Amino acid sequence: MxxxxxxxxxxxxxxxxxxxxxxxxxxxxxxxxxxxxxxxxxxxxxxxxxxxxxxxxxxxxxxxxxxxxxxxxxxxxxxxxxxxxxxxxxxxxxxxxxxxxxxxxxxxxxxxxxxxxxxxxxxxxxxxxxxxxxxxxxxxxxxxxxxxxxxxxxxxxxxxxxxxxxxxxxxxxxxxxxxxxxxxxxxxxxxxxxxxxxxxxxxxxxxxxxxxxxxxxxxxxxxxxxxxxxxxxxxxxxxxxxxxxxxxxxxxxxxxxxxxxxxxxxxxxxxxxxxxxxxxxxxxxxxxxxxxxxxxxxxxxxxxxxxxxxxxxxxxxxxxxxxxxxxxxxxxxxxxxxxxxxxxxxxxxxxxxxxxxxxxxxxxxxxxxxxxxxxxxxxxxxxxxxxxxxxxxxxxxxxxxxxxxxxxxxxxxxxxxxxxxxxxxxxxHYPQAQRLTHSAVAALNRFEEPLLYGDAIALHGVESQPLYHGKIAEVTLYWEALRRVERNYTVSLQLLIPTSPSWTVSDQQHSYPGAGLSPTQRWRAGDWYADRYRLLPAADLNGPTRALLGVWLLEDVGENEAPLTVLRAGQIYDPPIASEVVIRPQAPLQPPAEHLLAEPVRFGDVAALIGVEWLPAASAQSEIAGVVLWWQALDAMATDYTIFVHATDANAALLAQNDGPPNFGLSPTRLWAPGDVIRDERLFAEPLASARNLLVGLYDPHSLTRLPAYVEGARLPGDAARFTAPGLP
Incomplete structure (x- = not known):
């Protein structure tokens, strides 16, 4: 026996x-x-x-x-x-x-x-x-x-x-x-x-x-x-x-x-x-x-x-x-x-x-x-x-x-x-796309409007594990075959950071569905699939960073591949962005020790300014091109606050300002989580030779109300932190 x-x-x-x-x-x-x-x-x-x-x-x-x-x-x-x-x-x-x-x-x-x-x-x-x-x-x-x-x-x-x-x-x-x-x-x-x-x-x-x-x-x-x-x-x-x-x-x-x-x-x-x-x-x-x-x-x-x-x-x-x-x-x-x-x-x-x-x-x-x-x-x-x-x-x-x-x-x-x-x-080791049952389909968290690729395939949802720089994360796409699919399409999944002038591709994967083992030519009308991919975010980050998941279906056209037209709510949807995600550093950023503030400036109970780094102009060291602000999140925020940076002369006259969301808009405050550290670079339109002081703070862009600013419990005038340019009286 x-x-x-x-x-x-x-x-x-x-x-x-x-x-x-x-x-x-x-x-x-x-x-x-x-x-x-x-x-x-x-x-x-x-x-x-x-x-x-x-x-x-x-x-x-x-x-x-x-x-x-x-x-x-x-x-x-x-x-x-x-x-x-x-x-x-x-x-x-x-x-x-x-x-x-x-x-x-x-x-x-x-x-x-x-x-x-x-x-x-x-x-x-x-x-x-x-x-x-x-x-x-x-x-x-x-x-x-x-x-x-x-x-x-x-x-x-x-x-x-x-x-x-x-x-x-x-x-x-x-x-x-x-x-x-x-x-x-x-x-x-x-x-x-x-x-x-x-x-x-x-x-x-x-x-x-x-x-x-x-x-x-x-x-x-x-x-x-x-x-x-x-x-x-x-x-x-x-x-x-x-x-x-x-x-x-x-x-x-x-x-x-x-x-x-x-x-x-x-x-x-x-x-x-x-x-x-x-x-x-x-x-x-x-x-x-x-x-x-x-x-x-x-x-x-x-x-x-x-x-x-x-x-x-x-x-x-x-x-x-x-x-x-x-x-x-x-x-x-x-x-x-x-x-x-x-x-x-x-x-x-x-x-x-x-x-x-x-x-x-x-x-x-x-x-x-x-x-x-x-x-x-x-x-x-x-x-x-x-x-x-x-x-x-x-x-x-x-x-x-x-x-x-x-x-x-x-x-x-x-x-x-x-x-x-x-x-x-x-x-x-040899994964396939998982064919979903009716009960699994009913339990999905779907898009309000699916992405339609041609007349054959629809993307109904995306799930992603938390994304960290240099760490593999799994992303799952939920597909439906609207009719019998007659060709094998390549799924092109791209993790995009919306930088200017063009987007930065943090990572991308090109594959037939099911890691190569569930090609679309096998799909029949009414089939639903959970299709897994692994992404490795690789771009340098200044903190929690807004990114987009783009999903294309490519078909062979001669020696090249061409994307299928994508519709959403009856309109052409290009690029086919399926989801917004957040990429975080594996560990909080560390500001240079020489630029740390002796006493951080707290803004409400949600954020603290912990470091300031002046950026001299390349043409003349006596001129200021901008500043790097180092922020630390203290609590989660539901509002996307705007950061203001005002440069003034010795008479407090405004010389230049740079108001906007953190990190060129890539790290909005709604993405901040307790413990996050954000590097926020602020450049002026042109170098300033007579700038003496810098005023920094946060405000709600809708009500224009500033967050209260404190140093060691004392509220600052105008709810703005004031800094003097190095080397100046």
Missing amino acids: PLLIVLLIYSACAVQIAFRLPAFASPNEALHYEHLVLIRKTGRLPDLHSSTRADERHQPPLYYALAALFSWPFPDPPLDTELPPNPHFLATRIGNLNPIVPVTPSELPALYAARLASTALGLLGLVGMYIGARRILPDAYALLIVSLTAFQPMVLFLSGTVNNDLAATAFSALVVTWSVVLTLQDAPPRSFAAIGVLLGLAMLSKANTVFLLLLIPLSAFFLWMKTRRWRKPILAATWAVAGFAPLWGLWLAANALRGEDVFGVSRSVPIQAILAAPLTDLLLLPPHLEVIFRTFWFDWSIGGVGFAPDWLYTLSAAGVVAGFAGWLFYRRNATISTWTPALPVMHAIWAAALVGVYLLTRTLAIRPLGGVIPEGRLLLPIVPSLAWLTACGWLCWWSARRRQSVALLSALAPALLGVAFAFFWLPD
């Missing part, structure tokens, strides 16, 4: 990934898909010399043939290059990890059938692994090994995608498990013929499984260790070779006939370059080991943007280290009668060989490129051996009385992580 539960959870997670992951969103999936499509179209191995890109046509054919068989009931699929690309791929802060315009299972069933072929191979490997492990280990031990393999995050991810790495991992699980089991059980030599067949199938899945051949001499050695006679080890090795040689031989012959190198590895493993590389180049690798480990353990995307939270990598590394360290106490594990060095050695040596060659290939790019191309998934065939070593070592830490319960609980933990990532992290 526990095994059935683990397999059901694995299947559910893999199927969720297969149908929720956008097409070609996993590494090289488009190239693997091309391989199986070419087999479908031609009925033979792909031509190696008709491609102009770095493809996967040279890969062994077993997985692709099986995937083509799974897809056979469906019509001939198009090549990936025949599908429309997503113009916003990898271009936004959220989603857009789909290289093509999204396809559904009904539109491209061959892709999803091929993904399910990976799931089926994964199940085959797990079941065979459990049956084998049960031959020498208690149930709970075997279950833990299976769980660690099934829910290793990259194994789980590739179980729902088109790739041959999962097939290689599944057959590796069978080979390493049964090689160890037959060796420890001193099985008849003929039994090793099955190991040979599994070896052949593994090497027909991916070339890097060739290192599994090391298990044949390792098995022979440990069989010899038992009897000190060579006859049985030699017979076992002979039967193993007889099992894989015909299968692998066909592949080698096919490569020779196609003009490929015989082993078919030159495109992915440049053997000559590896042999020529000095071993000292391995010393260049340590700075890159972290990213290699990340791509081996969890990299659920194209483009290196699908890494998990940091805690997962730390937890994974700690788990492996704890498991390996447990082997220091392996002799206390009396429950395993066949506990010998053969188990850890057979798993460790072949895996070490694959890791060593992998690391050598990574060094080849360091000198010319200055970095590595990690592709840690190439090491996935070692995951079953890693699971064996980690599980058995981990259980050595515990007393015999507790091992059964520890093994069961430990098997549950990876399964729960798999569910969390497949059903929660994955949808968040």
